[in-house]
Amino acid sequence: MVRRIDVTGVGGVRLAAWEFADPPKGRGEQESAPGVLLLHGLMGRASHWAPTARWLAERHRAFALDQRGHGRSEKPADGPFTREAYVADAEAAVEQLGLAPVTLIGHSMGALTAWQLAARRPDLVRALVICDMRASALGVASQREWEDWFRSWPVPFATLADVRKWFGEDDPRVERPNPARGEFFAEVMAERADGWRPVFSRRQMLTSREAWVFHAHWEELAQVRCPTLVVRGLDGELGRAEAQEMVRVLPCGQYGEVPDAGHLVHFDRPEGWRATIEPFLEGVLTA
Numbered sequence: 001m002v003r004r005i006d007v008t009g010v011g012g013v014r015l016a017a018w019e020f021a022d023p024p025k026g027r028g029e030q031e032s033a034p035g036v037l038l039l040h041g042l043m044g045r046a047s048h049w050a051p052t053a054r055w056l057a058e059r060h061r062a063f064a065l066d067q068r069g070h071g072r073s074e075k076p077a078d079g080p081f082t083r084e085a086y087v088a089d090a091e092a093a094v095e096q097l098g099l100a101p102v103t104l105i106g107h108s109m110g111a112l113t114a115w116q117l118a119a120r121r122p123d124l125v126r127a128l129v130i131c132d133m134r135a136s137a138l139g140v141a142s143q144r145e146w147e148d149w150f151r152s153w154p155v156p157f158a159t160l161a162d163v164r165k166w167f168g169e170d171d172p173r174v175e176r177p178n179p180a181r182g183e184f185f186a187e188v189m190a191e192r193a194d195g196w197r198p199v200f201s202r203r204q205m206l207t208s209r210e211a212w213v214f215h216a217h218w219e220e221l222a223q224v225r226c227p228t229l230v231v232r233g234l235d236g237e238l239g240r241a242e243a244q245e246m247v248r249v250l251p252c253g254q255y256g257e258v259p260d261a262g263h264l265v266h267f268d269r270p271e272g273w274r275a276t277i278e279p280f281l282e283g284v285l286t287a
Contacts, residue, residue: 007096009068009089011080016072017065017093018046020053034126034285035099038064039090041108041133042205043198045071045188051270052105055278059285060103065093067110069204071188081208087116094124101126103284105277107266108133108237112212119223127284128228129277132236132263135246137216146209149173150202156195160186163196180267218249227252227287229280233261233268254280 007015036056038049046064056062066073068089069081079085090113094102103126106114111133118125152172157163168174168182189196228250232238234257247253258265258272266273 004072005063005097007065007089007093009073009092010085011076013068013076013085013089014074015065015068015089015093016046017063017097018053019061019063020047020050020057033059033061035094035097035102036060036062037090037094037097037099037102037104038062039067039104039106039110039113040064040070041106041110042209043070043188043200044107044110044184045199047071047187048107048184048267049105052266052273055274056281061097061099063093063097063099065090067113069208070200075201075204079204079207081204081211083112083116083211086113086208086211087120090114090117091121091124100124103127103129103281105129105131106133107131108263109208109212112217115224115228116217116220118226118228119220122225125226127226127281128224129231129280130228130246131231131265132233132238134238134242135217135221135249136242138213140214143206143210143213147206150206153202156192156197157189158195160189160196163189178262178268181262181264184264184267221246222249222251225251227254227280227284229254229256229277231256231258231265231273231276233258233263233265236261236263236265256280 003019005017007017009015046066049064053062069075104114111130118128163186164182167185168179169177190199230246232243247255256276258269261268
């Protein structure tokens with residue numbers, strides 16, 4: 001079962017939250033189950049979390065959120081696409097869905113949103129999983145590389161097979177064929193009159209990224225008081241040394257890594273992802 005619940009974000013922006021499985025069984029009323037909110041990364045969408053949400057739903061109320069500018073949520077022409085807006089949207093989702101105290105699971109930009117919310121509203125957050133997101137500033141060069149990369153996309157794509165092939169094999173950023181990456185991007189395309197195009201605005205994605213790429217986020221990370229698991233793919237964007245420093249900075253930090261996974265950890269190695277985070281979540285439930 002897939003159930004959609006609309007949430008009102010900051011400035012009245014309409015956000016789509018999704019529950020991808022039946023309510024938990026054998027735990028009494030649905031409302032008594034602990035809440036989990038899954039936050040995708042830049043260019044992602046809630047449906048990317050569907051496999052994770054389904055096994056989480058065995059013991060949790062598990063929701064994923066299409067963040068502003070993404071998926072089925074509203075894409076306001078003038079934004080805002082600030083850090084404050086993304087964090088306030090997640091806060092609104094937790095409160096309107098009745099998930100508090102919630103476990104937040106975030107990938108990339110969604111992980112940053114999760115730890116910023118945990119720092120701002122510790123009363124709302126029970127635990128946190130940070131997946132492949134750096135706390136260090138990435139700088140101007142990184143943003144320019146993304147601008148060039150977006151311009152290189154051969155849109156519109158004639159077919160979804162072309163989408164899968166380009167992002168999984170032909171994209172200059174791909175070092176070796178990665179079918180999971182192709183599938184990831186196939187899920188964020190929609191068919192138009194002239195072919196397949198992304199469901200998001202690349203201009204809005206650059207604006208969203210600009211809001212965090214020039215800044216370090218160590219201070220907010222140190223303010224997170226709840227149990228936190230920092231997860232990286234061995235071939236991802238978060239290096240081992242930085243991940244371990246993030247764990248050191250966190251008052252209640254733990255470290256995890258998924259072999260043979262790149263940045264899209266939960267897409268690349270779903271079984272390894274589950275094996276890494278499930279023991280942590282079990283510990284949170286029994287604490």
